[in-house]
Amino acid sequence: MKISKEARRVARQLMKATVKDGRVDPAVVRLVVGRLKESKPRGYLGMIAAYGRLVRLELEKSHAVVESAIALNDDTRSAVEFDLQKKYDGKLTVEYQVQPELIGGMRVRVGSDVWDGSVKGRLERLRERIG
Numbered sequence: 001m002k003i004s005k006e007a008r009r010v011a012r013q014l015m016k017a018t019v020k021d022g023r024v025d026p027a028v029v030r031l032v033v034g035r036l037k038e039s040k041p042r043g044y045l046g047m048i049a050a051y052g053r054l055v056r057l058e059l060e061k062s063h064a065v066v067e068s069a070i071a072l073n074d075d076t077r078s079a080v081e082f083d084l085q086k087k088y089d090g091k092l093t094v095e096y097q098v099q100p101e102l103i104g105g106m107r108v109r110v111g112s113d114v115w116d117g118s119v120k121g122r123l124e125r126l127r128e129r130i131g
Contacts, residue, residue, distance in 0.1 A: 003046040011050035015058070024058050061111040064092050067099045069118070070105040084091060084110065 016030045032051065034045045064084050066072070071078070081094050088110060099107075103119035 003050050004043050007043045007046035010047050010051045011054055013053050015054040018055065019100065023062065024055055029055055033039060057111070057128060062091050062093065064094045064110045065097060066094060066106060066108050067097045067102060069098070069100055069102040069104050075127055084108070
């Protein structure tokens with residue numbers, strides 16, 4: 001679906017009202033979507049789509065996904081969380097996932113930031129260099 005410039009502008013304005021103290025307020029999100037569905041202004045589906053995308057991106061900024069080949073022990077988890085909280089001003093939730101295909105090491109995603117220290121990632125980068 002193509003979203004109009006007006007729908008994007010309205011979605012950005014709604015997003016400003018949604019973020020309180022640097023966090024997305026879920027109650028405001030439900031209220032905004034409910035009001036849009038109820039009043040059905042022109043292009044409201046595009047507004048909801050654009051608004052949903054902005055909310056998702058904002059939530060991803062405060063959520064870290066740490067993937068490793070094996071389950072991390074408590075000391076390693078604490079060290080990783082400490083470093084991430086320091087880098088992102090203590091506003092992160094951290095989720096751990098075991099991905100055996102990484103072979104070794106870990107990959108960390110926070111929003112659009114990705115740090116790939118996995119063996120699989122290193123092998124792929126080496127393959128790209130060699131051609």
